[in-house]
Amino acid sequence: MTKEPTATGDQRRSQLLRGVLDLCLLSLIAERPRYGFEFAQALADGGLDLVSDGSIYPLLARMERAGLISSYRAPSPSGGAPRKYYRLTEAGHAELDGGRADWRAFVGPVGRILDAGTHSTGERTP
Amino acid sequence: MTKEPTATGDQRRSQLLRGVLDLCLLSLIAERPRYGFEFAQALADGGLDLVSDGSIYPLLARMERAGLISSYRAPSPSGGAPRKYYRLTEAGHAELDGGRADWRAFVGPVGRILDAGTHSTGERTP
């Protein structure tokens, strides 16, 4: 404990986001059109309180450029600058489906590896 | 489908690894001492056939420098260069525990967000 580098734990959370953040945004957009500011909140509501808008806007721009989402502007009902809403394109839907599959194919193995030494009673094939 | 950018899907898998790869290595080492070449195989066995040794060795070096693992050399029984085995330090065990917790705290929310639009029959409150 002399001097924990602080980093290790904190930093991983950031790295974990990579490769999933775009999928999360896609999935959130799939529910209904969303605007930029909303995402950070929605993610925090979902339990992912670690993402800043500085990561989200560039990602949205990238995805739009890639043709996965499209945008339109609408005035803000709560006063302030107009919002830029995003919705999925067909390619976006496909990407989301593929991404969900990727995610599942990733979570299983990783969970298994991480649990390998943790098993409590070792039950199997009921 | 005209011309899938190839990237999107492929690339995500790489990014997914970030933030989890070190944990996987730690977990694999926790089972028993391992050497570098073994990891790629072990990960592939576990279903993660996407990691190259070019990612693993620098990571191992980083973790050793961080005091999470320690190494010793032993001759290869199958002929060839001597192997460099790694084992966990106390800090490594702690890191692994913390990391597992981080992982669980991450998988839940992400899964929930990704599944949000996927509900099959719309069952509710059973």
Add this chain to the structure above:
DNA sequence: TCCAATTACCTTGCGGTGCAAGGTAGTCGG
């Protein structure tokens, strides 16, 4: 004996991307 194959380890340049911080623009209430 010598060299080719095998096993294993490590390094280099590249590209992609999350983050913190800062800047711009539009609208409303006092």
Add this chain to the structure above:
DNA sequence: CCGACTACCTTGCACCGCAAGGTAATTGGA
């Protein structure tokens, strides 16, 4: 008219996985 809030976007930084290439040690066949 101006301060405050909402919302969007950009810049500089640093990290890290990957592909490709290079080195070292041991074995066995020509």
